[in-house]
Amino acid sequence: MVSFDYAMEQIQRLAGLDEFPRGEPAAVEELADAGTRAESEEILSRAIDDLAHGCVKCPKPVDVIRAVRAENDRVRDLKYKRPSRSPKCPHCDGARFIHGSFLVTKHAQEDYAWVTSQELKSDAQIKAVRSNLQPNQQILDGSMMCVCHPGKNVKQEEVPV
Numbered sequence: 001m002v003s004f005d006y007a008m009e010q011i012q013r014l015a016g017l018d019e020f021p022r023g024e025p026a027a028v029e030e031l032a033d034a035g036t037r038a039e040s041e042e043i044l045s046r047a048i049d050d051l052a053h054g055c056v057k058c059p060k061p062v063d064v065i066r067a068v069r070a071e072n073d074r075v076r077d078l079k080y081k082r083p084s085r086s087p088k089c090p091h092c093d094g095a096r097f098i099h100g101s102f103l104v105t106k107h108a109q110e111d112y113a114w115v116t117s118q119e120l121k122s123d124a125q126i127k128a129v130r131s132n133l134q135p136n137q138q139i140l141d142g143s144m145m146c147v148c149h150p151g152k153n154v155k156q157e158e159v160p161v
C-alpha cells in the first residue's frame with residue numbers, strides 16, 4: 001500500500017485529461033483511494049503513467065484499480081518467477097512446485113521409513129484412490145516440490161488406479 005497523500009499527488013497527474021472530476025473533491029479522493037492499492041510508490045507511478053499516456057478521458061476508480069493490479073502482478077511475477085532459459089518443465093510450467101492433491105504413502109521398513117507422494121490429477125482419480133486407501137496412506141491437499149526442483153529427492157511412485 002502507498003500513502004493516500006502520495007496517491008493523491010499521482011492522481012493529480014491525470015488532471016489534464018478530459019472529464020477529470022475537477023471541483024468534485026470526493027470523486028478525486030475516490031481515485032486516490034483506488035491508487036493506494038499499489039504495493040509501492042513505483043508501481044503506482046507506473047500505473048498512472050499508463051493511464052496518463054493511454055487515456056483521453058480521465059479514468060474511473062475501477063480503471064485505476066485495474067491498472068494498479070496489473071502493475072502489482074507484473075512486478076510480483078518478475079520477483080518470484082525466475083526466468084529460465086531452459087525449456088519449461090511440463091509438470092509445473094517452471095514454477096518448481098505443483099499444487100493439488102497428493103497421495104502420500106509412508107513405507108516402513110525395519111528401522112527406517114520413507115514417504116512417496118503422487119499427484120492425483122482428477123476428481124475421479126482422487127475418488128478411486130480414496131476408496132482404496134491403505135492404513136499407511138493419506139490424501140493431502142497442498143503443494144509439493146516438482147521433480148525438477150533441485151531439492152527434490154523423493155522418488156515418484158505409481159499406484160494402480
Ligand SMILES: [Zn+2]
Pocket residue numbers: 089090091092093094095096097146147148149
Ligand atoms: Zn517441474
